[in-house]
Structure formats: structure tokens, C-alpha cells
Amino acid sequence: MPLKPAITIDRADRRVSIDVHDPDFYRSPSTTYAEIHAQCPAFYWSEREQWYFAGYDQVNALLRDRRFGRQILHVATREELGMPAPKPHLKAFDALEEHSLLELEPPAHTRLRTLVNRAFVSRQIEQLRPDIERLAHAVIDGFERDGEVELLKTYAETIPVTIIARMLGIPVEAAPDLLDWSHRMVRMYVFNPSHETELDANQASADFADYLRTVIAEKRRNPADDLLTHMITSEKDGERLSEAELVSTAALLLNAGHEATVHQIGNAVHTILQTGHASADLFATESATALTIEECLRFAAPLHIFQRYALSDIELDDGISLRKGDKIGLLLGAANVDPRKFIDPNRFNPKRDEGANVSFGAGLHFCIGAPLARLELNLSLPILFQRLPGMRLKHEPEVRDSFHFHGLERLDVVW
Ligand code: HEM
Numbered sequence: 001m002p003l004k005p006a007i008t009i010d011r012a013d014r015r016v017s018i019d020v021h022d023p024d025f026y027r028s029p030s031t032t033y034a035e036i037h038a039q040c041p042a043f044y045w046s047e048r049e050q051w052y053f054a055g056y057d058q059v060n061a062l063l064r065d066r067r068f069g070r071q072i073l074h075v076a077t078r079e080e081l082g083m084p085a086p087k088p089h090l091k092a093f094d095a096l097e098e099h100s101l102l103e104l105e106p107p108a109h110t111r112l113r114t115l116v117n118r119a120f121v122s123r124q125i126e127q128l129r130p131d132i133e134r135l136a137h138a139v140i141d142g143f144e145r146d147g148e149v150e151l152l153k154t155y156a157e158t159i160p161v162t163i164i165a166r167m168l169g170i171p172v173e174a175a176p177d178l179l180d181w182s183h184r185m186v187r188m189y190v191f192n193p194s195h196e197t198e199l200d201a202n203q204a205s206a207d208f209a210d211y212l213r214t215v216i217a218e219k220r221r222n223p224a225d226d227l228l229t230h231m232i233t234s235e236k237d238g239e240r241l242s243e244a245e246l247v248s249t250a251a252l253l254l255n256a257g258h259e260a261t262v263h264q265i266g267n268a269v270h271t272i273l274q275t276g277h278a279s280a281d282l283f284a285t286e287s288a289t290a291l292t293i294e295e296c297l298r299f300a301a302p303l304h305i306f307q308r309y310a311l312s313d314i315e316l317d318d319g320i321s322l323r324k325g326d327k328i329g330l331l332l333g334a335a336n337v338d339p340r341k342f343i344d345p346n347r348f349n350p351k352r353d354e355g356a357n358v359s360f361g362a363g364l365h366f367c368i369g370a371p372l373a374r375l376e377l378n379l380s381l382p383i384l385f386q387r388l389p390g391m392r393l394k395h396e397p398e399v400r401d402s403f404h405f406h407g408l409e410r411l412d413v414v415w
Contacts, residue, residue, distance in 0.1 A: 054334035164257030169226025263407030267300035298357035304333030
């Protein structure tokens with residue numbers, strides 16, 4: 001009997017069924033996306049019971065469409081929407097989400113984003129260049145003579161977590177704890193997390209928040225030249241951030257500041273080694289490097305899916321009707337390989353210059369850390385390939401069984 005395929009498509013009804021745990025899917029989602037683009041780029045995902053969008057233009061437009069939001073409880077109550085009550089065993093996790101920039105809509109979002117934005121604009125971020133370069137070289141010094149290394153833990157993780165901790169003014173010795181709390185929390189973003197995952201994420205949130213409260217108290221006593229002190233002392237319209245807002249924002253920046261970048265570094269190194277492009281060409285100049293990095297972000301993005309709520313009843317152009325409170329899914333990873341936007345999209349072409357990918361989103365929630373992530377990628381990748389010119393894969397790496405964070409289990413390389 002033939003095995004059930006990872007995807008089945010009923011084109012007439014625009015219904016699609018995808019088994020996200022089928023290795024054929026999670027190892028190479030782009031193959032599935034190609035079928036979706038060919039047959040129905042807007043589709044009702046049977047298992048998820050909601051509409052999803054894969055087309056570049058549509059994803060890009062929906063991310064910017066103010067009729068949709070990441071939050072719904074600012075325009076309707078749980079009772080009106082028939083939403084279940086919050087789960088008591090997720091109290092600490094929900095407390096962090098409640099004031100998270102990523103989960104807010106204007107005006108609360110505007111106020112918080114304005115307060116932290118200044119630290120993340122390109123001009124400010126550019127000053128980190130020498131720090132990131134020094135760090136990348138120091139990490140490579142530590143393993144260069146070994147002739148082999150597991151790159152995710154040693155290099156891809158160390159650079160972003162160290163840099164974001166330094167920016168905020170969190171002691172770098174806390175990095176192992178930060179990584180542990182963050183990994184346990186982001187497991188909540190998979191489809192249908194288990195009860196154990198929820199309990200564990202809640203405990204990690206409680207411990208993370210306790211830790212941040214002690215660091216904030218210390219900064220209040222001894223202000224320093226760092227982002228956390230800036231957040232404590234800044235005012236917008238005569239108002240300061242509350243303790244709960246400070247804790248949420250610091251936790252979000254620390255988590256978002258490394259989770260995606262780690263996998264983007266891993267996916268990029270893997271792609272370059274697998275496709276056999278000469279690194280001397282890819283990183284010949286700053287502009288060649290920038291094009292290479294953008295192609296890595298498009299071709300091997302770490303984050304494939306984000307959701308939005310319909311904030312009112314909405315009729316979309318293609319005959320899709322949504323009720324207030326309905327969720328929709330935006331497939332960033334699929335939009336990046338839309339053949340209507342990119343020529344031969346499933347080919348890694350570092351000379352491609354066909355417009356922006358949507359790996360950092362778009363609109364109101366566009367990634368605040370994009371200039372930082374881009375700088376880290378534009379420095380850490382060329383430095384790695386210049387220092388280890390003979391680098392190659394030790395064996396083909398295993399891709400994680402995770403749709404939300406598309407990345408590798410580990411990345412073993414030799415030289
Ligand atoms: C390659 C690395 C990264 C990728 C692919 C990425 C991707 C994204 C995407 C797609 C969003 C928008 C989510 C949505 O629209 O629902 C987002 C938001 C965000 N990202 Fe990133 N990100 C990366 C690195 C970073 C870094 C280094 C930081 C450090 C501060 C960061 C902080 C944030 C924050 C705070 C938000 C929420 C912004 C808001 O809601 O206004 N990200 N990111």
C-alpha cells in the first residue's frame with residue numbers, strides 16, 4: 001500500500017491536508033510549497049481548521065492590513081468570541097505575553113515600540129560592528145585547531161545570545177540560563193503543545209521573570225549605559241514602563257534576539273556547503289555578502305508562519321469570508337518561494353536581486369531586530385568561511401521536526 005503523502009490538495013474546495021511531522025515535509029517544506037503555489041496559494045488547512053496564505057503579494061499585503069491584528073482582546077471579550085478562559089497553569093507564561101510588544105496592538109504597541117526602537121535603528125546597531133567581529137574571531141580561535149566542530153552550539157548560538165545580553169546589560173554568565181528558559185518557552189509556539197510542554201514553559205517563564213526582576217532592581221540602584229537602564233528611565237508622554245512591561249520587553253528581546261538568528265546562521269552555512277558555492281565569490285565584497293545573506297534569508301528562512309486575528313467581519317477579494325475573531329495563517333516561508341515573485345525560486349542564487357524577502361515580516365510588527373540580525377549575519381558568515389576555507393559538512397545534518405522554527409538539530413563540520 002502506498003504511504004500517505006505529506007500533503008493532499010483538493011483544488012476545487014481549496015482544502016489542503018498537511019502532515020507537518022512527515023520528514024518529507026519538514027526536511028524540505030519548499031517542495032510542498034511548490035505544489036501549493038501551483039494549485040491553491042490561499043487554502044483552508046483541514047487539520048488547523050482555518051485559512052492560510054502562501055502567495056508573496058497576499059502575505060505581504062495581509063501583514064500590513066490593519067483589519068488584522070496579533071491580538072483580538074482589545075476589540076472583543078472572550079465571551080463574545082467563545083474563547084476558552086486562560087489556563088491557570090499558564091499564569092506566568094501569559095503574564096509575560098500580556099505586555100509583550102509582539103502580542104500588542106496600537107496604542108499599547110506604539111508606546112512600547114517607540115521606547116525601545118531607538119536602540120535598534122541601523123545607525124545605533126552599526127556601532128556593534130567591532131564587538132561582533134571580535135567575538136566571532138574569539139569563538140573561532142577556541143576551536144580552529146580541532147579540525148572539526150558542532151557549529152550550532154559553539155558559534156551560531158554564542159554570537160547572538162552574547163550580543164543581545166550585552167546590549168541589554170545582562171551578565172553574559174547568565175547565557176546558559178537564558179538559552180534554557182527561552183528554548184522551553186518557544187516550544188509553546190508549535191501546533192497543539194502538550195500539557196507537559198505548557199507546564200515546563202510556565203516554570204521557565206516564572207524563573208526568567210524572577211531573574212529579570214532582580215537585574216532590574218540592580219539597574220535601578222546602579223544605572224549603566226545599557227538598554228535595560230534606558231528602558232527603566234525613558235519616558236513617553238510623561239509615562240514610564242511599568243515593572244511588568246519592563247520584564248516582558250526584556251524577556252522578548254532576549255528570546256527573539258537569538259532564537260531565529262541561531263537557526264538562520266545554521267541554515268545559511270548548511271545551504272552554502274550543500275550547494276557548493278565558492279565562499280570566496282559569495283563574500284568577495286560587502287555588496288556580494290549582503291546579496292548572499294538576503295538570499296539565505298529568502299531560501300532558508302528560520303520562521304515560516306505567523307498568525308493574525310480578523311478584527312472585524314472581512315470579505316477578502318478571492319471569496320474568502322472571515323468572521324471577527326477568526327485566525328488566519330501567513331506562510332512567510334512559502335511567500336519567499338512564490339514563483340510569481342521569484343524566478344526559479346527553489347534554486348539558491350546568491351546573485352538574485354529581485355526584491356525583498358518577507359523573512360522579517362512587514363507592517364506594524366516588522367522585526368525590530370532586523371538591522372541587528374542582518375549585521376550579525378553579514379559579519380559572522382564571511383568571517384567563518386575566511387577563517388576555515390576548507391570547511392565541509394561532516395555528514396548531512398538532520399533537520400528538526402519543527403515547522404515553526406525551521407532549523408537543524410546540529411551542524412557538524414570538518415576542515
Ligand atoms: C534572522 C533572524 C530573525 C528573523 C528571521 C526574525 C523574524 C521576525 C518576524 C517575522 C517578526 C514579525 C512577526 C509578526 O509579524 O507576527 C519579528 C518580530 C520581532 N523580532 Fe525578529 N527576527 C530575527 C531576529 C531578531 C533579533 C536579533 C531581535 C532582537 C531584538 C528580534 C526581535 C524582534 C521583536 C522584538 C519583534 C516584535 C516586533 C513587534 O511586534 O513590533 N528579532 N521577527
